[in-house]
Amino acid sequence: MPYLEQKLQPRLSQRLIITPQLQQAIRLLQLSKIELQEEIAQELVDNPALEDAVTHTEMTAAEAPAPTSEREVTAGDDSVRDNDDFDYDSFLRDLEDSYRPTQGMVEHRSADELPSFEQILSSAHQLSDHLQWQLEMSTLTEAERTIGEAIIGNLDERGYLEASIEEIAAMGPQPTPWTPEAVDRVRRFIQHFDPVGVASRDVSECLLVQLEVGGLGSSSAATAIRAHLDLLEQHRYEELRVALGIDGDELDEVLDIIRHLDPRPGEKYQQSATSYITPDVFVIKDGDSYRIVLNEDGLPRLRVSPAYRRMIDRAAQTAVSDASAKDFAREKVRAAVRLIRSLEERQRTIAKVANSIVKFQREFLDRGIEAIRPLVLRNVAEDIGMHEATVSRVVRQKYMHTPRGLFEMRFFFHSGLNSSDGGSVSSLTVKDKIKKLVGDESASKPLSDQAIAAALQREGLQIARRTVAKYREELHIPPSTQRKRSRNSRRA
DSSP states (O other): OOOOOOOOOOOOOOOOOOOHHHHHHHHHHTSOHHHHHHHHHHHHHHOTTEEETTTOSOOOTTTSOOGGGOOOOOTTOTTOOOSTTOOHHHHHHTTOOEEOOOTTSOOOOOGGGSOOTGGGEEEOOOHHHHHHHHHHTSSOOHHHHHHHHHHHTTBOTTSOBOSOHHHHHHTSOSSSOOOHHHHHHHHHHHTTSSSTTTTOSSHHHHHHHHHHHTTOTTSHHHHHHHHOHHHHHTTOHHHHHHHHTOOHHHHHHHHHHHHTSOSOTTGGGOOOOEEEOOOSEEEEEETTEEEEEEOOTTOOOEEEOHHHHHHHHHHHTSOGGGHHHHHHHHHHHHHHHHHHHHHHHHHHHHHHHHHHHHHHTHHHHHHOGGGOOOBOHHHHHHHHTOOHHHHHHHHTTOEEEETTEEEEGGGGOBOEEEBTTSOEEEHHHHHHHHHHHHHHSOSSSOOOHHHHHHHHHHTTBOOOHHHHHHHHHHTTOOOHHHHHHHHHHHHO
16 A cells, blocks of 8 residues: 655755855956955945954054964965854954955055056956957967957947857858858857856856856756746746755855846946056066065055954843844954955965966066067966966956066967977067068068068068968058058158
């Protein structure tokens, strides 16, 4: 006779959660120094548990930490955990709650060491420029990059692909246009650029790519977007929970992950106003070597408010009726600690990338532009053990002041051309050679692209005429016929 039986069966599953800590760290990493200062200023206004330890006037001598006992809150510090089991009382008593510029990393610099006024003006990058740069730094073939340029040229302001795969394929050279398979392969490659999810065809695909890059391609959040997007859009969360076969806590995690995805990844690049910049990193010549100094001027030393330390202490000793006050204080303290840790991780990551760039481009720092090396994102990513997208976020709108001048960090990344000795020469070096050849050419017989290519080939560079034409156009140098016509008109 059949019968019903209740059993408890353990279920083992793996869940990778994009924590608020990670989400904030990724967002802060993309900010320029000025944007970061604005972000911190806003956090100081919004979070009463966060304060600037240097300027705050309520700290008494008894509360002030001894200089020898202070230490930074780092992302790898196991004593600081962003969950409900975290012992905030011990954390606050030990004063492991402040972010301050790294000691020994900020130095006084004379006026002639600082960038000029002209160097501190910068125009915001457009989405197409940012993607085109990453395309050039990629490992794609020349033919695939041409497909990539067509894809980037057909993105809307949100970052979505407006044209169909077939329409892009038809843009290829005739009579043998690109295949739809080749176009889609390049498109999927571009989707992993920064910002992640660009070149998607719809919001579902855009969000799924972001989950995939975050290691959540097989998660319940991905299933919710892939199979139950209508329930999400209509806020039918109970039906969604049943459809996913998860409990209420897991549903909260799924919704939190989805809320932090970006359905319009291209919109942040629509600003076009000119902004002021300050170096994020100083490269200092120290004898025969170079060292990195993070520019943390203007960044406050953050800490958790002593008043909130006392509030938590009092709440721990009072009746349950004050539980809401304690929960409020704990949440604000948790947010403050999260920001402190994210700032520390941001600075550490920038320092890693900067050190790697200096290692690869040491010859440029010593000798100048003719010695700059070909360098792609993958080189630095493998050197420091990070993802290429992370390196791309770091170098975006970050500036490095070197003995050679002030440069955006992505300046140091260039594709290369093969040379006859088996080596590789940076495209920037090749462009510099083209400028010199054109500058020294005869006014009556300017060099054609083929003649420039031949001259570079005699120097051992393997370069085609069409590549010379491409570099010449990027340098805003007109063709030889226009140069000759312009010089003749000036003489007339």
